[in-house]
Amino acid sequence: MRSAQAVDPAVSVRKFEREIAEFRRLAADYRRRGWYMAEAKFPIVVVVLAAPQVKPTPIVLGVRFDYTDYDYRPPSVRLIDPVTSSPYKAQELPVQLIRAVEVPAQLPPGFQLPPGMELPKAVQHQNLMVNYGAEDIPFLCIAGVREYHDHPGHTGDSWDLHRKTGAGRLVRLLEVINKYAVGPIRGYNVNLLPQVAGYAIGELPG
């Protein structure tokens, strides 16, 4: 996998700085949505995402972007622990990025619909974070992400087809991650493990 800077670094730096400047110009809006830029030094940006719809508000995850060689190549995107900055392994992800996709329902073999009747749509759950094992570092499987375009399964969907659409821009990628990782969070799941710790005692006799 390539990792070095191939394009003139001044080009990547300028485009990187534009991303940072535009984010900072609207930082108050993004902060209200729970987005905090924690680090920005070429080629790395780290943004922490909180879930303000939940009280007390949790910090859900961090996102590390690497804009090396941008935009000759798309940015690398990793979900990271916001405290340690370590990329999450698949088994450590605090949330999944699940998309509900409508697909045509299928009848079991041998069945036929009566004429004029249509099958309702079925909903399939698609995880946008892809991995091949619990110890793997998962990648965000959408166009505009370096790991997606470097994957041998996506050679037919070249970055060049997306480069001019803004697919690799910081705010666009944050919007996608926020939509699927943070947006669906509605509260805390709590497991209670009651333990009997003796008896409740009433008024003591004299």
Added chain:
Amino acid sequence: MPKLTLEIVVNGTPTQVESNPEAPLLTVVPIALQQTNNVGQPPDNWELRDSSGNLLDLHAKIESFGFGAGVRLFLNLKAGIGG
């Protein structure tokens, strides 16, 4: 009815779009995309949110949202097909 100016942030880049309050919100999308040179994807592949992150119904009339002066909306490219 007077025109309403909306600030639309396209993938992070702000642009001002004059809108007809009686038209559907959808009408501002191609203008915002054109003004920011985002011409590679059709308007259907974009989604518009308010500053709180709420997804806006592009088929509703602009006046129905009750936008005030200086309103800022966020237009971003959808995720596309993953996998």
